[in-house]
Amino acid sequence: MAWIWLTIAGGLEILWAVLLKYTEGFTRLLPSLATVAAMAVSFYCMSRALQLLPMGTVYAVWVGIGAAGTALWGMAMEGEPASAGRILCLVLILAGVAGLKATS
Numbered sequence: 001m002a003w004i005w006l007t008i009a010g011g012l013e014i015l016w017a018v019l020l021k022y023t024e025g026f027t028r029l030l031p032s033l034a035t036v037a038a039m040a041v042s043f044y045c046m047s048r049a050l051q052l053l054p055m056g057t058v059y060a061v062w063v064g065i066g067a068a069g070t071a072l073w074g075m076a077m078e079g080e081p082a083s084a085g086r087i088l089c090l091v092l093i094l095a096g097v098a099g100l101k102a103t104s
Helices: 002-022 029-049 055-077 084-103
Strands: none
Touching (some): 002 055, 029 055, 055 084
16 A cells, blocks of 8 residues: 555656646746645655655655656656657666565
8 A cells, every 4th residue: 555655646746846837936826726735645645655665765766756757747748858868767767666666
């Protein structure tokens, strides 16, 4: 169950990172409220994962899911460059996340 909590936390990290762009520096109310809500639920889910998994693993996986997912969103939806080098680096991040899961 801890890995499910962590996966949800990572997905919500992607969500709040994407929403953060639309807050325009927290000057727009609805995107700002949605961002803060997604942050809060993400942290709650991460705290649940921390009850059973090592702190270093939880944080690294959470950041890895968030970083890779946000970068993929940027490439797919925001027109950010999708160069071979960027994709390779994202694959390496995801390989690290998978490695942490396999060894925890």
